[in-house]
Amino acid sequence: MLLTSERILSRVAELGEQITRDYAGRRLVIVCVLKGSFVFAADLARHIALPLRIEFLGLRSYGSGTESTGVVQITQDLTTPIRGDDVLVVEDIVDSGLTSAYLLELLATRSPNSVRLCALLHKPARAKEPVHIDYLGFTIEDAFVVGYGLDHAQNYRHLPDLMVVAEGETTRR
Ligand code: IMP
Secondary structure (H helix, E strand, O other): OOEOHHHHHHHHHHHHHHHHHHOOOOOEEEEEEEOOOHHHHHHHHOOOOOOEEEEEEEEEOOOOOOOOOOOOEEEEOOOOOOOOOEEEEEEEEEOOOHHHHHHHHHHHOOOOOEEEEEEEEEOHHHOOOOOOOOEEEEEOOOOOEEEOOEOEOOEOOOOOOEEEOOHHHHHOO
16 A cells, blocks of 8 residues: 555645645636546545536546657547646656656647646656646655556556555566
8 A cells, every 4th residue: 555545635735735725816727637537536626615617628648558658649639729827737757757748848848828737746856857847746666656547557546545566466467
């Protein structure tokens, strides 16, 4: 067990309060990056006491293994423009940083008023691309984690806690 659901939820509540303070008086557009962020974004949004819109963007950066390919594919784009909006990208985990760096660059080309990044987890040991995380839940060691929305080959997303996948499991494809 890496992080219990209780511990995650209490940190998510703190992040929501911080975001509420920082964006006071503004409207927010939350971009939930599918699939891994769906649980985190749902919990976080309910702790943000501001008028907000939730948009979904599907990205795929991994196959069924555990190493970043560096190739990011958009599987589902936003359905509304974000021109002039204050955008908060909600990511499950920043690992190599390739996915978030690509996404932040892409969204910036659509002329939003601002774009910030909120990530539940950060694995600094694996960073390849420097990414500034404005709101971070937890920094973790270099291990492959599942649960709370995160998967291994599309499994385990529904687990309420965050768990580390055993070594043999991640090498078996
Ligand atoms: P990055 O491009 O290497 O930063 O990878 C980001 C994406 O890879 C995340 O949004 C996750 O979907 C996936 N990912 C990275 N590390 C893990 C992990 O430990 N467990 C599950 N998914 C992961």
